[in-house]
Amino acid sequence: xxxxxxxxxxxxxxxxxxxxxxxxxxxxxxxxxxxxxxxxxxxxxxxxxxxxxxxxxxxxxxxxxxxxxxxxxxxxxxxxxxxxxxxxxxxxxxxxxxxxxxxxxxxxxxxxxxxxxxxxxxxxxxxxxxxxxxxxxxxxxxxxxxxxxxxxxxxxxxxxxxxxxxxxxxxxxxxxxxxxxxxxxxxxxxxxxxxxxxxxxxxxxxxxxxxxxxxxxxxxxxxxxxxxxxxxxxxxxxxxxxxxxxxxxxxxxxxxxxxxxxxxxxxxxxxxxxxxxxxxxxxxxxxxxxxxxxxxxxxxxxxxxxxxxxxxxxxxxxxxxxxxxxxxxxxxxxxxxxxxxxxxxxxxxxxxxxxxxxxxxxxxxxxxxxxxxxxxxxxxxxxxxxxxxxxxxxxxxxxxxxxxxxxxxxxxxxxxxxxxxxxxxxxxxxxxxxxxxxxxxxxxxxxxxxxxxxxxxxxxxxxxxxxxxxxxxxxxxxxxxxxxxxxxxxxxxxxxxxxxxx
Amino acid sequence: xxxxxxxxxxxxxxxxxxxxxxxxxxxxxxxxxxxxxxxxxxxxxxxxxxxxxxxxxxxxxxxxxxxxxxxxxxxxxxxxxxxxxxxxxxxxxxxxxxxxxxxxxxxxxxxxxxxxxxxxxxxxxxxxxxxxxxxxxxxxxxxxxxxxxxxxxxxxxxxxxxxxxxxxxxxxxxxxxxxxxxxxxxxxxxxxxxxxxxxxxxxxxxxxxxxxxxxxxxxxxxxxxxxxxxxxxxxxxxxxxxxxxxxxxxxxxxxxxxxxxxxxxxxxxxxxxxxxxxxxxxxxxxxxxxxxxxxxxxxxxxxxxxxxxxxxxxxxxxxxxxxxxxxxxxxxxxxxxxxxxxxxxxxxxxxxxxxxxxxxxxxxxxxxxxxxxxxxxxxxxxxxxxxxxxxxxxxxxxxxxxxxxxxxxxxxxxxxxxxxxxxxxxxxxxxxxxxxxxxxxxxxxxxxxxxxxxxxxxxxxxxxxxxxxxxxxxxxxxxxxxxxxxx
Numbered sequence: 001x002x003x004x005x006x007x008x009x010x011x012x013x014x015x016x017x018x019x020x021x022x023x024x025x026x027x028x029x030x031x032x033x034x035x036x037x038x039x040x041x042x043x044x045x046x047x048x049x050x051x052x053x054x055x056x057x058x059x060x061x062x063x064x065x066x067x068x069x070x071x072x073x074x075x076x077x078x079x080x081x082x083x084x085x086x087x088x089x090x091x092x093x094x095x096x097x098x099x100x101x102x103x104x105x106x107x108x109x110x111x112x113x114x115x116x117x118x119x120x121x122x123x124x125x126x127x128x129x130x131x132x133x134x135x136x137x138x139x140x141x142x143x144x145x146x147x148x149x150x151x152x153x154x155x156x157x158x159x160x161x162x163x164x165x166x167x168x169x170x171x172x173x174x175x176x177x178x179x180x181x182x183x184x185x186x187x188x189x190x191x192x193x194x195x196x197x198x199x200x201x202x203x204x205x206x207x208x209x210x211x212x213x214x215x216x217x218x219x220x221x222x223x224x225x226x227x228x229x230x231x232x233x234x235x236x237x238x239x240x241x242x243x244x245x246x247x248x249x250x251x252x253x254x255x256x257x258x259x260x261x262x263x264x265x266x267x268x269x270x271x272x273x274x275x276x277x278x279x280x281x282x283x284x285x286x287x288x289x290x291x292x293x294x295x296x297x298x299x300x301x302x303x304x305x306x307x308x309x310x311x312x313x314x315x316x317x318x319x320x321x322x323x324x325x326x327x328x329x330x331x332x333x334x335x336x337x338x339x340x341x342x343x344x345x346x347x348x349x350x351x352x353x354x355x356x357x358x359x360x361x362x363x364x365x366x367x368x369x370x371x372x373x374x375x376x377x378x379x380x381x382x383x384x385x386x387x388x389x390x391x392x393x394x395x396x397x398x399x400x401x402x403x404x405x406x407x408x409x410x411x412x413x414x415x416x417x418x419x420x421x422x423x424x425x426x427x428x429x430x431x432x433x434x435x436x437x438x439x440x441x442x443x444x445x446x447x448x449x450x451x452x453x454x455x456x457x458x459x460x461x462x463x464x465x466x467x468x469x470x471x472x473x474x475x476x477x478x479x480x481x482x483x484x485x486x487x488x489x490x491x492x493x494x495x496x497x498x499x500x501x502x
Numbered sequence: 503x504x505x506x507x508x509x510x511x512x513x514x515x516x517x518x519x520x521x522x523x524x525x526x527x528x529x530x531x532x533x534x535x536x537x538x539x540x541x542x543x544x545x546x547x548x549x550x551x552x553x554x555x556x557x558x559x560x561x562x563x564x565x566x567x568x569x570x571x572x573x574x575x576x577x578x579x580x581x582x583x584x585x586x587x588x589x590x591x592x593x594x595x596x597x598x599x600x601x602x603x604x605x606x607x608x609x610x611x612x613x614x615x616x617x618x619x620x621x622x623x624x625x626x627x628x629x630x631x632x633x634x635x636x637x638x639x640x641x642x643x644x645x646x647x648x649x650x651x652x653x654x655x656x657x658x659x660x661x662x663x664x665x666x667x668x669x670x671x672x673x674x675x676x677x678x679x680x681x682x683x684x685x686x687x688x689x690x691x692x693x694x695x696x697x698x699x700x701x702x703x704x705x706x707x708x709x710x711x712x713x714x715x716x717x718x719x720x721x722x723x724x725x726x727x728x729x730x731x732x733x734x735x736x737x738x739x740x741x742x743x744x745x746x747x748x749x750x751x752x753x754x755x756x757x758x759x760x761x762x763x764x765x766x767x768x769x770x771x772x773x774x775x776x777x778x779x780x781x782x783x784x785x786x787x788x789x790x791x792x793x794x795x796x797x798x799x800x801x802x803x804x805x806x807x808x809x810x811x812x813x814x815x816x817x818x819x820x821x822x823x824x825x826x827x828x829x830x831x832x833x834x835x836x837x838x839x840x841x842x843x844x845x846x847x848x849x850x851x852x853x854x855x856x857x858x859x860x861x862x863x864x865x866x867x868x869x870x871x872x873x874x875x876x877x878x879x880x881x882x883x884x885x886x887x888x889x890x891x892x893x894x895x896x897x898x899x900x901x902x903x904x905x906x907x908x909x910x911x912x913x914x915x916x917x918x919x920x921x922x923x924x925x926x927x928x929x930x931x932x933x934x935x936x937x938x939x940x941x942x943x944x945x946x947x948x949x950x951x952x953x954x955x956x957x958x959x960x961x962x963x964x965x966x967x968x969x970x971x972x973x974x975x976x977x978x979x980x981x982x983x984x985x986x987x988x989x
Binding site for chain 2 (some may be wrong): 175
């Protein structure tokens with residue numbers, strides 16, 4: 001059933017392409033319906049999976065489809081799911097719906113916009129469900145192209161530059177992955193790309209030593225690992241709101257998921273050899289991203305760099321190599337997907353589309369908390385979640401990552417504290433500047449407001465914001481909802497390396 | 503062996519030759535005074551029927567033969583390649599039906615068919631004399647096809663360049679082949695390999711190998727013998743350029759791979775292009791040519807402003823990728839080469855079809871002439887999206903699987919120490935570069951706004967052909983087995 005998340009998305013693309021030109025309202029409805037159906041399937045899949053693994057001794061990997069695709073090369077069309085992929089499929093469904101709600105105001109070439117958008121979503125679902133690495137790679141690249149067009153056509157600041165940079169970074173990353181995959185395929189001689197088959201093959205330490213960083217970095221580029229993160233802020237800033245939400249919300253997770261599912265699973269010895277190196281890069285990312293966010297003048301750049309910082313937690317969690325750190329990393333992927341989506345929605349849709357500026361100094365003079373109280377309230381909540389206040393999903397996730405890190409690298413865990421502190425600082429700074437600046441003092445700017453009254457926050461925006469906040473709170477208060485499927489997944493044979501490397 | 507049997511085996515080639523003559527006759531005798539478009543449609547339909555007939559014959563009869571010591575070899579592989587060649591010929595003819603650059607309809611179509619016959623004989627040849635003759639038949643047809651637009655001086659220039667380079671390279675090829683005959687005393691490829699086995703790398707053989715590589719390097723437009731390609735692609739009438747870029751490429755690559763793998767078999771002649779395990783022979787020579795083609799083709803394509811020249815440089819880069827399959831020289835790499843060349847041919851014909859549409863609509867083929875095409879001709883634009891992404895190697899399109907197959911075959915050939923991985927890494931890195939310039943074309947089409955937003959006129963025929971080609975590119979990409987199961 002889960003496979004239908006993919007098919008329904010591409011079916012949506014097809015329907016959108018056949019729609020008559022210029023009917024934006026219809027395109028929106030088709031897109032929203034498609035995304036909602038996808039989300040429904042994802043939720044049903046989660047529930048089904050939960051009941052399936054409740055039976056003691058049940059398989060932790062649920063196969064969805066498994067047929068031959070290119071028999072002469074041993075390539076199979078193998079879709080399956082474990083707790084990690086189910087969590088991320090659910091995130092994709094949520095992000096897709098929220099993104100469409102926040103792009104309700106797109107009138108310019110709306111049909112094409114939603115077609116590219118759903119193609120991207122379909123590719124992302126596919127990556128999370130593929131257990132054949134060739135198939136995973138195919139979906140991974142399908143997700144690259146629509147991003148380029150969405151940003152280049154509907155974006156804002158330096159959109160063509162940002163779009164091209166993003167496309168080339170992604171493609172170079174996937175090129176590295178491709179080389180690693182072909183080499184692993186040939187060396188193993190298994191005549192199969194199935195991850196469960198390849199994971200069994202003991203690659204020589206020498207091979208793993210160069211193949212692991214190749215594949216890991218290839219994926220980590222998309223996860224925004226420092227120093228390959230520079231596409232992320234420029235891409236996020238250039239992208240239209242929905243695309244920023246998706247980029248930060250799910251596309252960066254593609255990278256982190258690839259690191260976990262492919263690089264770490266196939267090359268555990270390489271992982272052990274390179275572990276400290278990548279853990280240090282992750283922590284640099286956490287601190288660097290937060291520091292840079294602290295001094296940005298552009299509202300969206302703040303959020304863009306905060307994404308780099310938060311993705312650092314994911315990578316750090318992966319490097320801890322213990323169950324609590326790993327489950328924290330997966331939970332952080334989910335949590336950051338929700339929170340970053342919310343932050344970008346406030347900045348891009350609620351504020352920028354109305355004020356037409358993202359310059360914090362200009363926003364300071366507008367007194368936005370009075371003009372749009374809903375946006376201010378949403379941002380306060382999203383900011384608290386982003387800071388990692390208990391009760392929100394960010395806390396549950398980052399706390400676990402920190403415990404894991406404390407067990408694995410105590411010294412580095414202390415350094416991470418700096419990142420969290422700076423995180424509080426930059427969030428409070430933008431909150432204060434953007435929403436609670438005292439703009440009323442300046443008579444000039446007040447007149448300006450009277451000239452162009454801002455449209456009120458629309459219903460789809462409210463719906464989207466409430467949905468994302470509710471999810472973040474729900475997972476923050478009951479993290480077990482997801483942890484109950486994530487943690488048992490680490491018992492599957494696919495995670496044997498976790499027990500070997502301990 | 504009597505001549506009736508030979509006749510039976512060569513039915514497809516005969517059919518095409520007869521069709522060429524019929525097209526010529528019909529056009530001269532009955533169509534001369536009619537409207538140009540009508541003449542093209544009637545003559546083109548006759549030509550297509552001939553091609554379809556020949557294809558059908560090959561599909562229903564499965565002969566296997568080796569006549570006159572390799573002069574004419576038929577096996578399942580050559581049949582598939584011939585069918586693919588005829589398919590590419592049909593698409594070329596269909597795209598030429600909309601053109602208005604010449605009044606000599608019969609001659610134009612007959613030359614395309616004769617070129618196709620040359621390619622078919624080329625594919626079937628395992629004898630160096632026959633190879634040379636077939637090569638010349640193809641080349642001479644292509645030179646004239648390039649010059650066919652008599653109203654445009656660029657067409658004449660392109661043809662002259664193509665002819666002079668081509669004549670020179672034919673001389674090199676013949677020179678090299680004569681050395682091979684001198685060394686081995688035979689003209690049959692397997693016999694040559696047998697005669698030279700165990701003799702080591704003779705200095706004369708080295709000269710012969712280099713000459714042959716130069717000659718074929720020209721045909722497939724590999725660096726440093728590529729100089730004619732951008733001019734020919736730019737100046738030639740669009741269907742001619744499409745034919746040079748597709749059918750001629752497929753046939754030349756197939757025969758080049760055959761000469762190298764069959765004629766120069768044997769460890770000491772092959773040598774090795776592996777990273778730490780270099781050994782003199784033809785493999786390292788081809789490896790160098792492949793590496794140069796990939797790097798130069800992709801880097802120079804970045805700065806092009808003319809779409810035709812961009813396609814030409816991308817063709818040079820693709821020749822580099824395909825050379826990797828040539829130098830891997832095993833069964834798997836041969837299959838991957840055929841898959842790659844055929845799907846590449848389909849994609850390029852389609853891309854030239856779109857260029858033709860834009861040229862007719864805007865009068866130019868600069869990148870800026872493509873601006874806003876997605877709103878002027880959405881369907882054609884979508885086809886171009888498919889073609890460009892396939893050339894860039896984005897899944898699930900045929901171009902991706904072709905690259906993947908070639909690369910994995912090459913790595914496999916160098917197993918277990920992954921000797922050829924350095925070439926594959928270079929190729930994958932360069933294909934990441936190539937995404938940049940393919941996106942430049944798509945950026946013009948989808949992102950930029952047109953100066954004149956009026957819809958572009960396209961004929962139904964063009965739309966059908968382009969959609970068909972795009973569908974094939976998607977189909978072979980999603981289900982590569984459709985092609986692979988024939989091997």
